[in-house]
Amino acid sequence: MAERSLEGLIDALRRLPGVGLKSAQRMAYHLLQHDREGAQRLSQALATAAVAVQHCERCHTFTESRICATCSDPARDARQLLVVETPADQAAMERSGSYRGLYFVLMGRLSPLDGIGVDDIGVHPLLARADDGVVSEVILATGFSAEGEATAHVLAQALRAQGGAALTVTRLARGVPVGSELEYVDLSTLAHALSDRR
Amino acid sequence: MAERSLEGLIDALRRLPGVGLKSAQRMAYHLLQHDREGAQRLSQALATAAVAVQHCERCHTFTESRICATCSDPARDARQLLVVETPADQAAMERSGSYRGLYFVLMGRLSPLDGIGVDDIGVHPLLARADDGVVSEVILATGFSAEGEATAHVLAQALRAQGGAALTVTRLARGVPVGSELEYVDLSTLAHALSDRR
Numbered sequence: 001m002a003e004r005s006l007e008g009l010i011d012a013l014r015r016l017p018g019v020g021l022k023s024a025q026r027m028a029y030h031l032l033q034h035d036r037e038g039a040q041r042l043s044q045a046l047a048t049a050a051v052a053v054q055h056c057e058r059c060h061t062f063t064e065s066r067i068c069a070t071c072s073d074p075a076r077d078a079r080q081l082l083v084v085e086t087p088a089d090q091a092a093m094e095r096s097g098s099y100r101g102l103y104f105v106l107m108g109r110l111s112p113l114d115g116i117g118v119d120d121i122g123v124h125p126l127l128a129r130a131d132d133g134v135v136s137e138v139i140l141a142t143g144f145s146a147e148g149e150a151t152a153h154v155l156a157q158a159l160r161a162q163g164g165a166a167l168t169v170t171r172l173a174r175g176v177p178v179g180s181e182l183e184y185v186d187l188s189t190l191a192h193a194l195s196d197r198r
Numbered sequence: 199m200a201e202r203s204l205e206g207l208i209d210a211l212r213r214l215p216g217v218g219l220k221s222a223q224r225m226a227y228h229l230l231q232h233d234r235e236g237a238q239r240l241s242q243a244l245a246t247a248a249v250a251v252q253h254c255e256r257c258h259t260f261t262e263s264r265i266c267a268t269c270s271d272p273a274r275d276a277r278q279l280l281v282v283e284t285p286a287d288q289a290a291m292e293r294s295g296s297y298r299g300l301y302f303v304l305m306g307r308l309s310p311l312d313g314i315g316v317d318d319i320g321v322h323p324l325l326a327r328a329d330d331g332v333v334s335e336v337i338l339a340t341g342f343s344a345e346g347e348a349t350a351h352v353l354a355q356a357l358r359a360q361g362g363a364a365l366t367v368t369r370l371a372r373g374v375p376v377g378s379e380l381e382y383v384d385l386s387t388l389a390h391a392l393s394d395r396r
Contacts, residue, residue: 003267005243005250006260012243015236017228018221025286030215031244032251032260033305038213039248045203045210046241049226050234052203062204062230069201088223107231183220 006032058129060122061087061105070103077101081130082139083155085109085148089182093141096190101139104129109142109151118154126155127162137168139197143181144172170197204230256327258320259285259303268301275299279328280337281353283307283346291339299337302327307340307349316352324353325360335366342372 006028013024031039055061056068063069070076080101084090090103108121130138138159142148152171159169173196176185185193204226211222229237253259254266261267268274278299282288288301306319328336336357340346350369357367372390374383383391 003251003260003262005247005262009243009247012236012240015233015240016225018224022286023216026216027214028247029260029284029286032247035213036248038210039244042210042213043241043244043248045207046229046237046244049203049207049230050237050241053201053230062201062227064201064203087227088220 055107056105059103059105060107060125061090061103075100078134079136080139081135081137082141083126084141084182085143085151086183089141089143092183092185092187093190093194096187096194098191098194101137102135104138106142106151109147110154111147121151123155123158127158130159130163130167136166137170138163139194140169140171141182144176145179145181173197253305254303257301257303258305258323259288259301273298276332277334278337279333279335280339281324282339283341283349287339287341299335300333302336304340304349307345308352309345319349321353321356325356328357328361328365334364335368336361338367338369342370 009028009031010021010024013019013027014021016024019027031042052064053062054064054066056063056071057066058071059068061068061070065072077100080099081104082093082099082101083104083106084093085106085108087105090105093099093103104122104126106121106123106126108116110116110118110121129135138155140152140155142151142155156169156171159167163169172193176182176189176193182190207226207229208219208222211217211225212219214222217225229240250262251260252262252264254261254269255264256269257266259266259268263270275298278297279302280291280297280299281302281304282291283304283306285303288303291297291301302320302324304319304321304324306314308314308316308319327333336353338350338353340349340353354367354369357365361367371394372387373394374380374387374391380388
């Protein structure tokens with residue numbers, strides 16, 4: 001099949017995480033055979049999001065505004081800052097309904113094996129954010145995997161060195177099963193982990 | 199997160215086969231965080247393919263021309279027509295390097311439980327195609343699943359009723375896969391391999 005637009009589509013789909021050649025073929029055939037409107041809609045959604053979605057200036061999460069809705073919410077407690085790896089982790093914490101403070105989304109975690117070091121995640125923006133004179137507690141809620149623990153350790157050291165006695169640095173309680181990712185943890189466990197933070 | 203373009207992207211990704219909410223979120227976050235160029239490229243590939251890719255008038259496979267490259271190839275044996283379910287099956291057969299005839303791609307298979315009947319796959323175009331006065335053998339190469347077998351059965355009946363003695367209708371051999379140990383082959387395959395011995 002010397003069909004460049006079909007092969008181009010399959011190649012482009014293969015760049016999605018977790019999608020190999022067989023899955024990409026199946027997706028392309030499905031869209032072209034059964035759901036051309038879905039293909040057009042996905043095309044449009046990708047083009048729109050790639051332009052419209054930016055990072056919140058305060059918490060770094062994805063947003064279409066300069067400041068995201070959560071950071072702009074006056075009802076939230078600006079003295080608490082909860083640090084997560086991803087927007088999915090933030091969404092899981094929100095669904096637990098047990099947190100009313102603000103967030104900081106690292107958009108990653110330390111992973112030396114993948115070449116992701118301190119400068120590749122939002123450590124310096126986090127230090128600046130925590131230094132606003134309002135934040136009195138930073139709650140580290142990175143995952144309890146090896147990379148997440150290392151990230152929490154590095155962040156705790158940097159935050160304590162900068163904040164001194166004025167800043168409390170806590171970590172989610174180890175009610176969260178060791179080795180699991182935050183976004184897959186059940187909600188009541190998340191709530192317990194939050195209230196037992198130390 | 200009241201972010202419509204991000205949610206729109208996740209919704210559009212969920213329409214892909216085999217993609218649920220978690221996978222769609224992971225794909226969207228990956229594209230926005232690490233591969234915006236990939237997002238733009240996929241958007242473009244989808245838009246291009248949805249317009250450019252049509253069905254070959256002779257074999258029904260995906261093509262950008264009126265007649266696909268395989269059907270236009272004068273070096274192929276026009277007396278043999280091999281019937282497969284999908285372009286992926288056709289590509290697998292091509293990679294085997296053992297077939298030099300032409301193809302017909304059903305773009306599906308009978309699946310009454312999913313509401314896919316005789317008129318939803320290319321039965322009538324296949325009958326017209328096999329009646330061109332050149333084709334002397336139709337090789338049924340639908341899958342060996344229950345649906346694939348039922349499809350082959352229905353097609354064989356229809357082709358034999360139309361073609362009479364002038365048309366030979368054959369089916370890919372059932373048997374033991376090359377490289378496999380007999381003790382791990384399922385029993386009905388063994389029974390077929392025994393009765394079809396040569």
